[in-house]
Amino acid sequence: MPAPLREAPARWPGLRRITGEPVLLALIVLAAFALFVLPLGAIGRLAVSGTGGGPDAFVSAVNSRSVQRAFWHSLESAALSAVAATLVGGALALLIGLTDVRGRTALSFAILMLMMIPPHVTAIAWIQMLGPSSVLLQALNLAPAPGSTHPLYSREGVIGLLALQQVPLVYLTLRAALRALPRDLAEAARVNGAGPWRVLTRVVLPLLRPAVLAGFALAFVSALGNFGVPALLGIPGRYVTVPVLMWQRLASSGPSVLADMAVLATLIGAVAVAAVWAQMRLMRHASVALIGPPQQPLRLTLGRWRSPVELALWAVLAFAVVAPLLAMLATALVPTYGVPLRADTVTLRHFHEVILNQTVTARAFANSAALAVLAGLGVAALALAVGALSRGRLRGGARAVTTLAEVAYAVPGLVISVGFIIAFLRPLPGLGISLYGTHAIILGAYLSAFLAVGLKPVGVAFAVLDPALHEAARVSGAGFWRRLWRIDLPLIAPAAASGAVLVMLTAWNEVTLSSILWTRGTETLGTVIFNYEDGGYSTLSSAMSILSVAATLALMGLLHRLGRNLPPGIIPWRG
Amino acid sequence: MRRLILSTLAALSLSTAVHAEVGGTLVLYTSQPNEDAQKTVDAFMAANPGVTVEFVRDGTPKIMAKFRAELEAGAPQADVLLIADSVTMEGLKAEGLLMAHPDADTSAYEPGIMDADKTWFATKLITTGIVYNTSAPVKPVSYADLTAPEVTAAFMMPSPLASGAATIHMVALTGTELGWGFYEALARQGAVADGGNGGVLKAVAGGEKLYGFLVDFLAIREAAAGAPIQFVFPTEGVSAVSEPVAILANTTNPDTAKAFVDFLISESGQQVAADMGYLPAHPAVTPPAGFPARDTIKILPFDAAKALADEEANKTRFTEMFGG
Numbered sequence: 001m002p003a004p005l006r007e008a009p010a011r012w013p014g015l016r017r018i019t020g021e022p023v024l025l026a027l028i029v030l031a032a033f034a035l036f037v038l039p040l041g042a043i044g045r046l047a048v049s050g051t052g053g054g055p056d057a058f059v060s061a062v063n064s065r066s067v068q069r070a071f072w073h074s075l076e077s078a079a080l081s082a083v084a085a086t087l088v089g090g091a092l093a094l095l096i097g098l099t100d101v102r103g104r105t106a107l108s109f110a111i112l113m114l115m116m117i118p119p120h121v122t123a124i125a126w127i128q129m130l131g132p133s134s135v136l137l138q139a140l141n142l143a144p145a146p147g148s149t150h151p152l153y154s155r156e157g158v159i160g161l162l163a164l165q166q167v168p169l170v171y172l173t174l175r176a177a178l179r180a181l182p183r184d185l186a187e188a189a190r191v192n193g194a195g196p197w198r199v200l201t202r203v204v205l206p207l208l209r210p211a212v213l214a215g216f217a218l219a220f221v222s223a224l225g226n227f228g229v230p231a232l233l234g235i236p237g238r239y240v241t242v243p244v245l246m247w248q249r250l251a252s253s254g255p256s257v258l259a260d261m262a263v264l265a266t267l268i269g270a271v272a273v274a275a276v277w278a279q280m281r282l283m284r285h286a287s288v289a290l291i292g293p294p295q296q297p298l299r300l301t302l303g304r305w306r307s308p309v310e311l312a313l314w315a316v317l318a319f320a321v322v323a324p325l326l327a328m329l330a331t332a333l334v335p336t337y338g339v340p341l342r343a344d345t346v347t348l349r350h351f352h353e354v355i356l357n358q359t360v361t362a363r364a365f366a367n368s369a370a371l372a373v374l375a376g377l378g379v380a381a382l383a384l385a386v387g388a389l390s391r392g393r394l395r396g397g398a399r400a401v402t403t404l405a406e407v408a409y410a411v412p413g414l415v416i417s418v419g420f421i422i423a424f425l426r427p428l429p430g431l432g433i434s435l436y437g438t439h440a441i442i443l444g445a446y447l448s449a450f451l452a453v454g455l456k457p458v459g460v461a462f463a464v465l466d467p468a469l470h471e472a473a474r475v476s477g478a479g480f481w482r483r484l485w486r487i488d489l490p491l492i493a494p495a496a497a498s499g500a501v502l503v504m505l506t507a508w509n510e511v512t513l514s515s516i517l518w519t520r521g522t523e524t525l526g527t528v529i530f531n532y533e534d535g536g537y538s539t540l541s542s543a544m545s546i547l548s549v550a551a552t553l554a555l556m557g558l559l560h561r562l563g564r565n566l567p568p569g570i571i572p573w574r575g
Numbered sequence: 576m577r578r579l580i581l582s583t584l585a586a587l588s589l590s591t592a593v594h595a596e597v598g599g600t601l602v603l604y605t606s607q608p609n610e611d612a613q614k615t616v617d618a619f620m621a622a623n624p625g626v627t628v629e630f631v632r633d634g635t636p637k638i639m640a641k642f643r644a645e646l647e648a649g650a651p652q653a654d655v656l657l658i659a660d661s662v663t664m665e666g667l668k669a670e671g672l673l674m675a676h677p678d679a680d681t682s683a684y685e686p687g688i689m690d691a692d693k694t695w696f697a698t699k700l701i702t703t704g705i706v707y708n709t710s711a712p713v714k715p716v717s718y719a720d721l722t723a724p725e726v727t728a729a730f731m732m733p734s735p736l737a738s739g740a741a742t743i744h745m746v747a748l749t750g751t752e753l754g755w756g757f758y759e760a761l762a763r764q765g766a767v768a769d770g771g772n773g774g775v776l777k778a779v780a781g782g783e784k785l786y787g788f789l790v791d792f793l794a795i796r797e798a799a800a801g802a803p804i805q806f807v808f809p810t811e812g813v814s815a816v817s818e819p820v821a822i823l824a825n826t827t828n829p830d831t832a833k834a835f836v837d838f839l840i841s842e843s844g845q846q847v848a849a850d851m852g853y854l855p856a857h858p859a860v861t862p863p864a865g866f867p868a869r870d871t872i873k874i875l876p877f878d879a880a881k882a883l884a885d886e887e888a889n890k891t892r893f894t895e896m897f898g899g
C-alpha cells in the first residue's frame with residue numbers, strides 16, 4: 001500500500017500527530033469546561049437537585065407573583081423594544097446605506113455611541129434630562145410638576161430606553177447586509193425598467209429579510225439580558241425584570257438565596273436560548289444563497305431633500321445622544337441634586353471628589369482597563385484557536401465550543417455571573433483558594449459572555465481562507481503549530497482584532513456581569529457608577545459617568561486614528 | 576544591672592511591638608455615604624501615617640450580603656465593619672464573628688449605648704424623621720400628617736431591605752401606638768418604599784417625591800448646601816441608630832483595627848463626625864449646626880433583642896405590604 005501523500009516524513013510522525021491539534025483541542029476543551037460547562041452546569045445542578053432546588057422550587061417560582069410579574073415584564077420589554085429598535089435601526093440603515101446623505105462615517109459613529117454609552121449611564125442621563133428638576137425642561141416650561149412621578153420610571157420608560165440601546169445592533173446588522181448584497185439583481189431590475197422605489201421594495205427589502213430577522217433577534221436577546229436600564233428605571237417604576245429581580249435578591253440576601261437564583265436563571269436562560277433557536281430555524285427558511293460581487297444595490301438621490309434629511313438625522317441623534325449627556329453634565333456641576341444650574345451654583349466639587357478623594361475611582365479605571373484588554377486578547381486567542389480547529393479533523397470539538405459560546409452569549413449576563421458565583425464561590429478543590437473576590441472570576445465571566453462576539457468574524461475569515469495554502473504548507477513539512485503561526489495567524493489577525501475591539505469596548509462599559517461579582521479591590525467602572533446612583537449619590541454618579549464617557553470617546557478616537565492604518569473592517573464604524 | 580538591661584530591652588521591644596503593629600492595610604465595610612466614608616478613613620490615615628484604609632460602601636443589608644458571600648467563599652475581605660444599626664451587630668456577635676476590644680475607653684459615653692462586652696461601639700446618633708420638599712403644599716409635623724391621601728401619594732421611604740436605619744425606624748414606629756396600621760395605611764395609599772436613604776434624598780430634593788422618611792444628617796447637610804428640602808423631628812419622636820463599629824474576628828490586622836475603633840470613639844474622632852454633619856455620640860462634642868439641642872430630641876423606645884428575634888418576620892410583613 002503506498003504511503004498517503006499527506007504529510008512530508010517527519011522525524012516523529014506519531015508524536016507530531018498528538019502534539020498538534022489534540023493538544024490545542026485539549027486546551028480549548030479545558031477552557032470551555034471552566035468558562036461554560038462549570039458555571040452553566042452549576043446553575044442547572046443547583047436548580048434541579050441542590051438543597052432548595054428541585055421540581056418544588058420550580059413550581060413555587062412559577063407560582064410566585066413577583067416572579068410571574070418579572071417574567072412578563074422581561075418578555076414584554078424585550079419584545080416591544082426589539083420591534084421599535086428594528087423599525088428605527090432599519091430606517092436609519094436604509095437611509096444612510098442607500099441614499100446620498102453626506103457624513104456616513106460620522107453618522108455611524110454617532111449611532112454607535114448609543115451602544116457605547118453603557119445602559120446605566122444612558123439611564124442616569126435620561127433620568128436627569130426628563131425629571132421634574134430637569135434644567136432643559138424647566139427652560140422650556142415643560143418640566144413635570146413637583147411630586148409627579150418621573151415619566152421614565154415606567155413601563156414605557158424602560159421600553160423606550162431599551163429600544164434606543166438596541167438601535168445600533170439592528171443598524172450594524174443591516175448595514176453589513178446591505179454592503180454584502182450582490183449588485184446583479186438590482187442591476188437586472190433596473191435594466192428591466194424598475195424605478196428606485198420598485199428596486200427597493202421588490203428586490204432590496206425582500207433580500208434583507210434574513211438580516212432584519214437577525215437584527216430583531218439580536219435586539220430581543222440583548223434587551224432580555226439588559227440590566228442597567230431596567231435596574232435604574234424599573235426599580236423606582238415598579239417594573240422589575242428577571243435580571244433585576246435576581247440582582248435585588250442576591251444583593252440583599254447573599255448566598256442563602258443562590259438556589260432560588262439558579263431556578264430563575266434556568267428559566268430565563270431557557271427563554272433566551274429558545275429565542276435564538278427559533279431565530280436560527282426561521283433564518284434557514286428565509287435565507288437565500290447569493291453570489292456575485294457585492295456593491296451598493298441602490299443609490300437614491302435625495303435631491304433638494306438631502307439637506308433637510310441630513311438635518312433631521314443629526315437633530316434626532318443630537319437629542320438622543322448629546323442632550324442626555326448635557327443633562328448629566330449639568331447634574332455633575334450643581335452642589336447637590338435639586339439645585340438649578342446657574343452661574344453662582346456651578347461647582348467642580350463632585351469632579352474633585354471622584355477624581356482626587358475617592359480612592360475607588362483610580363482602582364475602577366485600572367480594573368476596567370486591565371479587564372477589558374485581557375478580555376479582548378483572551379477572546380481573540382480563543383477564537384483563533386477554535387477557528388484553527390474548525391477546519392481540521394477535530395472540527396466537532398470546535399463546533400461544540402461555538403455552540404456553548406452562543407448559548408452563553410444569549411443568556412442574560414446576570415445568569416452567567418450567578419453561574420460563576422455558584423461554581424467558584426467555594427475554594428477550588430486541591431488549591432484551597434476561592435476565585436470569588438479576585439479579578440479572575442470577572443475576567444472569566446467576560447470571556448464566557450463575550451467569546452461569541454469574537455468567534456463570529458474569525459469564523460467568517462476562516463471560512464473564506466483558501467485551503468490550498470494549508471495543503472502547500474503541509475506538503476512542505478510544516479507541522480500544525482507552524483501552520484497556525486505562519487499561515488492562519490497573519491491572515492486571520494484582522495478578523496480576530498475586530499472581535500477583540502468590540503469585546504474590549506463592551507467589557508470597558510459593562511455593569512451586568514460585575515454587578516454581583518465585584519468585591520473590594522475588583523470594582524469596575526460600571527459598578528462604581530451604578531452603586532453611586534443606586535445609593536442616591538446622583539451628583540457623584542454623574543461626574544463619574546462623564547469621566548467614563550470621556551474615556552470611552554478618547555478610546556474610540558484612538559481606535560479611529562489607528563484604524564486608518566489597519567485593514568478595513570476592524571473598526572466597526574469605519575467603512 | 577543585667578536584670579535592668581534585660582527589663583529595659585523587654586520594655587523597649589514591648590513598646591515597639593505595640594507601635595509596629597499599627598500599620599499595613601485595613602479594609603472597612605461600611606454603609607456610610609461614600610464621601611463621609613472617605614473623610615473618615617482619611618482622618619484616621621492622617622493620624623496614623625503608614626496605615627492604608629480601603630473601604631467598600633453599600634447599604635447595610637447589601638454590604639452584609641457581600642460579607643456573607645465572602646465568608647462562604649472562605650476569603651473574608653473586611654477587617655472592620657461600620658454599619659447602621661446595632662441589631663445586625665448583635666446577630667454577628669451571637670455567631671461569634673466579632674472580636675472584642677476590652678481596652679477600648681468608653682468611659683465618657685452614656686451607659687447603654689455601647690455593647691457591655693465591648694464587641695461593638697456606637698459612633699454617632701443618627702435619627703430618622705420626616706423630610707419634605709420646600710415646594711410641598713403641606714408641611715408635615717407628625718407621622719399622623721403623612722396619612723393624608725395627597726401627602727401619601729407623594730411620599731417615599733427607604734426600604735428596610737436596603738437600609739439598616741430604615742429597619743430600625745420600622746421596628747420603632749410599629750412599636751408605638753401608630754403600629755403596623757400606620758404602615759398599612761401608607762402602603763394602601765400608594766407610598767413607595769425603595770432603595771436606601773440616598774435614593775429618598777434624591778427623589779425629594781429632585782421633586783419627584785415631596786415627602787419622605789430620611790436620616791437627619793443627610794437632610795440637614797444637603798439643605799445647608801442649597802437643596803430645596805426641610806427636615807422635621809416629628810412630634811411623636813424619631814427613631815435612632817448608633818452607626819456602630821466592630822472588629823471582625825477574622826481580621827489579620829487586629830491592632831490597627833483596634834486603633835481605628837479607638838480613633839472613632841475618641842473625642843477627635845467624634846469631632847470629625849460632627850464636622851461632617853452628624854450628631855456625635857460623645858456627650859462632650861458639640862452637635863453641628865442645624866440640630867436642636869440634644870435633650871429636646873425625643874427618641875422612640877426600641878427593643879433590640881426583640882428586633883433581632885423578629886427580623887425576618889418584620890421584613891416579610893413589610894415586603895408583603897410594599898412589594899420588594
